[in-house]
Amino acid sequence: MSTPIRRDTVVSTLVTRISEDVLSGRYPPGSSLPPERVLAASYGVTRTSLKHALVQLAQAGLVETKHGVGTLVRDYQELGGLELLPALLRLDPLRWGFEVFQARRQVGALLAAEAARNGTVAQRTRLVEQVAAVRAAENADQAQLAELEFHRELASATGNRVYRLLSNALFAAYLPVRGALQGPFTNPAEAADRLEPLLKALLAGDAKAAHAAAESYLHETERLMLGA
Secondary structure, eight states: OOOOGGGGGGGEEEEEEEHHHHHHHSSTTTTTTOOHHHHHHHHTTTHHHHHHHHHHHHHTTTTEEEEEEEEOOOOOHOOOGGGGGGHHHHHHHHHHHHHHHHHHHHHHHHHHHHHHOOOOOHHHHHHHHHHHHHHOOOHHHHHHHHHHHHHHHHHHHTOOOHHHHHHHHHHHHGGGGGGOOOGSSHHHHHHHHHHHHHHHHHHHTTTHHHHHHHHHHHHHHHHHHHHH
């Protein structure tokens, strides 16, 4: 029997636990989950909590509940959503971490170019403020969070809401493991200096220069993160 889950986090924790069991192959694509009564008992939760969790898992593309049939496991690589990234990173940090970094570089450079083209005066001002916040940070943790907010502002400055949602998915995967990725932020002043060429290109509205600066910045921070 699985370890019981605390009631204050029951549904969200249950979603995580079942996601990991599905993604690890305990319940492979095409198979059925155990009956709800059995499944709820195995995790030490009520059937009501289980039903709420299954709704979220269905929305993420992991399972499908059919009346009279039960809950079937779907092929997450064909039908899953970006909500699965945090769980995938926990299960296989090397494989999925490499692919997340690759997406981060490519998507980040694209966002920087679009932000240079479309950013408003107010958005560019907030980007300046976030670089200043990185520089003023008292420790690596504060600098890392300030840098994350810089990228949130960058996504907003593209003017494309889909880019913002895509960025949010990458941030959701990044946040749970960020403690192991603080290499670029141990010296906040140097972290801000690395952002300056990208900021300069964004403020100039130079899409080509912003794309190149973002690629360079993301490659360098990735190197430092992996080194840490």
